[in-house]
Amino acid sequence: MLSRNAEGLYWIGRYLERARHGCRLISDQLATMEDRPVEEIDQGWRRLYQAMHRTPLGGFLAAGDEDEEFMLADAYTMADDLTFEPGNPDSIRNCLATARENARQVRNILGVRMWSCLNLAYLDVRDVGIETIWNDQPDAFYLRTEDAIRTFTGIAVSSMYRDDGWHFLWLGWFVERTQLLAGLVDAHLAQYPTAAQHSESDWRALLRICEAHVAYRHLHSHSHRPGRMLDFLVADPLLAHSVRHALARVTEALDAVSSGRSLAVEAGRRAGRMASAIDHDWPNRDPDDDAATRAALQGVRNACLLLHEDIAATYFRYEIEDAP
Amino acid sequence: MKRDSTGRRPAADGSAPAEESHLFAGYETRPAYYDEMFEATGMPRVHCRELCDALDRMQPDEIAAMQALAERSFLHQGITFAVYGEEGAQERIIPIDFLPRLLDAADWEVVERGLRQRLEALNLFLADIYGPGRIIADGVVPVDLVRGCPQYRVAMRGLEVPHGVYVALCGTDIVRTHDGFVVLEDNLRVPSGVSYMLANRRALKTSLRNLFRRHHVRGIEHYGQLLRQTLAELAPPGVADPCIVLLTPGVYNSAFYEHMFLAREMGVELVQGSDLLVHNGFVYMRTTTGLRRVDVIYRRVDDDFIDPLAFRAESQLGTPGLFYAYRLGNVTIANAPGTGVADDKSVYAYVPDMIRYYLGEEPVLANVETHLCREPEGLAFTLDNLDTLVVKMVGESGGYGMLIGPHATPAERAAYAEQIRKDPANFISQPVLDLSVAPCLTADGASPRHVDLRPFVLRGSETRLVPGAFCRVALVEGSLVVNSSQGGGGKDLWVLSS
Numbered sequence: 001m002l003s004r005n006a007e008g009l010y011w012i013g014r015y016l017e018r019a020r021h022g023c024r025l026i027s028d029q030l031a032t033m034e035d036r037p038v039e040e041i042d043q044g045w046r047r048l049y050q051a052m053h054r055t056p057l058g059g060f061l062a063a064g065d066e067d068e069e070f071m072l073a074d075a076y077t078m079a080d081d082l083t084f085e086p087g088n089p090d091s092i093r094n095c096l097a098t099a100r101e102n103a104r105q106v107r108n109i110l111g112v113r114m115w116s117c118l119n120l121a122y123l124d125v126r127d128v129g130i131e132t133i134w135n136d137q138p139d140a141f142y143l144r145t146e147d148a149i150r151t152f153t154g155i156a157v158s159s160m161y162r163d164d165g166w167h168f169l170w171l172g173w174f175v176e177r178t179q180l181l182a183g184l185v186d187a188h189l190a191q192y193p194t195a196a197q198h199s200e201s202d203w204r205a206l207l208r209i210c211e212a213h214v215a216y217r218h219l220h221s222h223s224h225r226p227g228r229m230l231d232f233l234v235a236d237p238l239l240a241h242s243v244r245h246a247l248a249r250v251t252e253a254l255d256a257v258s259s260g261r262s263l264a265v266e267a268g269r270r271a272g273r274m275a276s277a278i279d280h281d282w283p284n285r286d287p288d289d290d291a292a293t294r295a296a297l298q299g300v301r302n303a304c305l306l307l308h309e310d311i312a313a314t315y316f317r318y319e320i321e322d323a324p
Numbered sequence: 325m326k327r328d329s330t331g332r333r334p335a336a337d338g339s340a341p342a343e344e345s346h347l348f349a350g351y352e353t354r355p356a357y358y359d360e361m362f363e364a365t366g367m368p369r370v371h372c373r374e375l376c377d378a379l380d381r382m383q384p385d386e387i388a389a390m391q392a393l394a395e396r397s398f399l400h401q402g403i404t405f406a407v408y409g410e411e412g413a414q415e416r417i418i419p420i421d422f423l424p425r426l427l428d429a430a431d432w433e434v435v436e437r438g439l440r441q442r443l444e445a446l447n448l449f450l451a452d453i454y455g456p457g458r459i460i461a462d463g464v465v466p467v468d469l470v471r472g473c474p475q476y477r478v479a480m481r482g483l484e485v486p487h488g489v490y491v492a493l494c495g496t497d498i499v500r501t502h503d504g505f506v507v508l509e510d511n512l513r514v515p516s517g518v519s520y521m522l523a524n525r526r527a528l529k530t531s532l533r534n535l536f537r538r539h540h541v542r543g544i545e546h547y548g549q550l551l552r553q554t555l556a557e558l559a560p561p562g563v564a565d566p567c568i569v570l571l572t573p574g575v576y577n578s579a580f581y582e583h584m585f586l587a588r589e590m591g592v593e594l595v596q597g598s599d600l601l602v603h604n605g606f607v608y609m610r611t612t613t614g615l616r617r618v619d620v621i622y623r624r625v626d627d628d629f630i631d632p633l634a635f636r637a638e639s640q641l642g643t644p645g646l647f648y649a650y651r652l653g654n655v656t657i658a659n660a661p662g663t664g665v666a667d668d669k670s671v672y673a674y675v676p677d678m679i680r681y682y683l684g685e686e687p688v689l690a691n692v693e694t695h696l697c698r699e700p701e702g703l704a705f706t707l708d709n710l711d712t713l714v715v716k717m718v719g720e721s722g723g724y725g726m727l728i729g730p731h732a733t734p735a736e737r738a739a740y741a742e743q744i745r746k747d748p749a750n751f752i753s754q755p756v757l758d759l760s761v762a763p764c765l766t767a768d769g770a771s772p773r774h775v776d777l778r779p780f781v782l783r784g785s786e787t788r789l790v791p792g793a794f795c796r797v798a799l800v801e802g803s804l805v806v807n808s809s810q811g812g813g814g815k816d817l818w819v820l821s822s
Contacts, residue, residue, distance in 0.1 A: 001595045003610040104575045108588040117399050164612050257612060315612045320603055 001164040006257075007316040008106040009165050012099045012118075013172030019095035020149045021180045024084055025051065027142035028209050032201075040199065043191050045078055050187035051180070051216070052090055057081055058131075079138065080130035092145065096122045109165055113155050121148035149177060164257050171253035171311065175304055177246040178274075181210065182300040184244075185233055189294050200224045206233070210241040227287045235282050243300060245273045250307075256313065267310035274303050339405050346380045347387065347423075351763060358502050359459045359772060362426050371428040371820055378535050379423060391422040391765060394527040396674045403523050404581055406459050416791045418520050419813035424528060425775060426539075432791055432819045433507060435498060438689030440778060440787045441679060443494050444477035447783065448508065448682040450490035452479045454662065464681050465674045469698070472749075473671065474719055474786040475513075475664030481594060483651060483685055483780075485660055486558045489783050493551070493622075494657035497795075498689065499776045507689045507758075508776065510675070511715065512659060512667040514624045517794035518547060518780045524591075524816040525792065541818040542794035548589025550782055551622075555590075557784030558656045559619045566619035568592045569609060571600070573625050582742045583624050597625070602645030620656045625643040627661045635661075669718040669752045670696050686739050692757060698749040706744065706753040710737045715744065728804060730756055751809035758805055762815065764797055774798040776806050791819040 013047050029044045036044075049056060056078050083092045100122040107115050125145060133141040141174060192198055203226055207213040210233055233296045236242045251271045259266055277299070283290050313322075340646060350373045353362045361372045368376035379387070398404070398417040428433075452459050453470050454477075460467045470476060495515025497508040525544055529536050552568065559566035572583035574596050587594035599609050600618065608615035611658035628636040634647035649655045665671060673694040695702035695713075710729050717725040728741045744751045761772035779793035795815040806812040 001612045002595060002599055003612055004596065004599050005593075006612045035335060101575070104580075108584045108594045112401055168612070318610070320601065320615070 001168075003318075004165055005106045006108055006168040007312070008102040009109075009169040010172035010311070010316075010322075011102045012106075013101070013169045013174075014176040015095045016149050016152065017173045017176040018090060018180065019092050019099065020083060020146055021177070021184075022090070022092045022095065023142040023146040023149075024054070024209050024211075025184075027081055027139050028205055028254035030075070030079065030138050030142075032205060036201065040202065041075075043202065045075070045134065046182075047187045047191055049078075050066060052082070053183070053242060054082075054088065054090070057085075059209075069079045073089045076134055079134070083133075084130055093125045094151070096125050096145075105266065106165075109280040111155075112161055113159065114152060117148065117152045117155055117203040121145060121152070123154075124148070167256040168315075170249060172256070174246045174253065175311075176251040177241070177262060177309060178243055179251060179301055181233070181241060181246060182297045182304070184209065185230065186294050186297040189290050189297075194288070194290055198226065203229050210239075212239055212241060215239060230293070231282075235278050240286070243297075244275065244278045247278065250273060254311075267314055268309060270291045270303060270307050274300055274307075346722065347382060347384050347765075347770050348376065348380050348763065350768060354770070357758050357774070357819075358500050358780075360760055360762040360775065361499070361518050362763075363570045372426050375424070375426060375535065376536075377541065379577050379770075384765065386606070387422050387765055389421060390531040393741075394420055394422070394531065394730075397527070403519070403585075406636065411718050419799060421773075421797050421799070421813050421815045422528065422531070423763050423770060424816045425762045425764055425777075425820045426818045426820060428820050430822055431505075432542075434688060435777075435779065436789060436791070437689070438505065438507075439494075439496055439781045439789060440687065441683065441688050442496065442507065442510065443449060443491060443677065443781050443787060444782055445675065445679040445682050446512065447490055448486060448492070448665060450660070450666055451488050451681075454483065454490075454667065457667055459678065460554050461683055465586055465671070469670055470665060471673075473665045473668050475627070475662065475668055477662030479647065479651075480660065480662040480770050484653075486656055487701055488664050489558055489658075490660040492554055492558055492783050494781045494783070495778045496781065497776055498793075501758050503690075505689050506692055506757065507675075508692060509669065509672060510667045511778075512663045513626060514659070515553075515778070515780065516579040516582055516624075517778050517796075519585040520814050521778075521780070521792055521794040521817075522547060522585075522796075524814050528816040536818075539818055540821045541543065542791040542821050544790040547780070547790045548586065548789050550790065551586065552590040552592070554782040554784035554788060555620045555622055555656075555658060555788070558658055560653055563619045567617060568620040568622065569595045569596065569600075571595055571621050571623040571630070572624055573597075573629065577624070577781070579624065586622075586682070587785065592622075597630075597640075597642045598780065600643040600646065602643060602769055604647050605652045605654055607643070607646060607649045618655060622658050627664065630657070630661065669694075669716055670749075673752070692754045695726060695753045697744055697751040697753065702753070703744070703748045706751070707741055710741060712756065714756050715740060715751055715753045717750055718752060719750070726758065726805075731804075756804070759798075759806075762795075762797070764799065764815075766801075771801065774804050775815065793817045 007031065025048050031043055031050055031231045032044050045056070081088060081091070085091045086094070088094060100118055103110055103115055103118050128141070141324065156169065160169070185206070188198070203224065204213060207216050207229060212233060232239060232242070234243045237248060239245055245315055251268070254268045254271055258265070275297070285296060351362070353359050353364060353366050355364050361376060364369055395417055398420070404417050417711055448636070449459065459465050459469060491512045493515060495511040495517060497511070498505050499508055500506070522544065555568050556566050568590065569592055570583055570587040570595055572580060574580065577583070584594055593609065595609055599610055601610070601615070603615070606623070607618045609618050620758050623630060625641055629639040629641040631642045631644060631646040632639045633644045635642070646655070647661065650657050673691065673696060676691050679685060679687045695705050695708050697703045706715060710727070713729045715727040715729065720726070728737070729737065732740070759774040759776060763770040764773040764777045775795055775797050776794045778791040781787060781789045795817040796814045798804060798806045799813045800811060
């Protein structure tokens, strides 16, 4: 497959997963505004911004600003910033626009239905603003956008030819998911000095964002065990939105596209090391030492950045001398 | 204008006039122009009768709704083009008119024969001017016209191309007048529009399924297959299973949709200049499994931009060294660099002479009478008759830089005359043609609009063309400009099998 096409598909995967994750975070945060105390809502926004490595344009609420009207105005501004702000490269609208730009480049291999689905999702987001969705039902907007992305993946699964293009789409998708999940759990832990200080609803919100609440309840009933929840989100290989599962998919995709080159081997090894660190080191960490847990999660994030460099240098932008 | 006593066109069977709500109820034939569907009496032409009756039974609203649906589907699928210099118009569709234009088998036979003849002569001309130059030595075409043409590529001299084919793909613009078919221009560089031909066909075939079936319309859907076969035949000698790619300037090019569409139809990679590299005289593309040798490049990039080392140095679109690999014969570029010299608007005037010179035949398709401003008589004639002529710049296309004398104001004509005097060789003039009209759907039902057609001819080891064309329509009443970039639309052309 042409390197530029592979790179285009890889970035489509990354940006769509980023947009989907953003929708999920924001819609859950807006839902908490219905019945949670102001302080908890404020914590939610902080976690969200930290997970996205961004600072709100007007800063966070200062202590004593916990006035309900102010909080609502603040939520409006922050949702706008994360969804439509032109200067925010990771805003949902920008993510969809970038995914679509990449899709335009590879339309000849994408198929009409996949393109149409992505194009329509983008046009829907392009044509509205925060005023429109706020006056209507903001939840419905995020749900609709997330569903459009899921439809795209559904069409991909049911129609794409399983060549390198397919593998690069999912490679991007799951490298992004690994990085986002590690960042989210890290941001969650950063809100309080120890994991135990979080409220139960805070943890449940995290499970919901990661679409893990039903599976967790099924496995562990309603028991509130922060350590167990953390293990579930990071290390459970069967949970679609766990770090470990995402890494397994990264390794799978890398194995499929690897062509025996030294750099290709390096990318595979790096992903393998990340997976084995979760399999072997994670259970042995001190569960009460949040600093160590956070360091492990940050290690995953950093390794993802390096993995991305390996992939780009091996498959997308290699020099003549490095060509096999 | 023949009309019945009520002022309306009679019904197809000659009976009482159709009701006002019917599509053709208010249609007025205009004797000055050849009408593709109706005779001067207002009766449908023989091959159009069935279509005319069927359409007349449909409500205009019903057809308009189908048309709107098709256009929305074009937008959603991204069947778009961009108009340069128009802000906010990055992606526009070419509006489709849902009333098909019909061409009977005899008419198509003339068009096809004429196109085959013309392309053969043009290829022989290019081989000659980049080779022995007989036509120049024999004084048929002036030397300065050829060598002084900006599209003439000195670097192509003495170079042999597979099967002697310089122009592998050609899109010739043809119009019809009362005197028959006339060639407006040959597009020999990077002709576009074939994807709209296929998209329009798909839309009509879906919406007017029964009507389409009843008419025994000849198929055009195999164009991609023919294109691939043609390109494969032009591969460098000794390459059995050539790797073909389509070279595009990228997503911001006005015809990007078409590039993408054709790559998909042919099943070849769509590459940009940066995807290719030249190593040891061969062209390769970067793939995820390493470098892969490229044998044939169907380029949709102008000559100037294909190789910064050979042509325009500041170009970012091309691949350094590509022309070197081409000269070595290790890769085929279609169309060959330098073909633009044969579709220059001044050289166009000599195409009938080329046909006589190389083939010893009379041209099947006529040329438009053309006055070259580079010649003193042509210049004087043009300046004296600006109000009745169409004046074009020789190197421009897409309807840019053109003056339609009768439609221009005296001030516009004066300003244009000034431009002509400054650089006469850059202009040609032609009489305003009475382009034929075909019924188009408008807010007032069907109305006549001017049309042309652009069939696409392929030349590999043999000449091939699908029986169809991108039929362009000047959607504005009275306008003669059909170019998409100037507000033109498209129609499906149905070539009937008998």
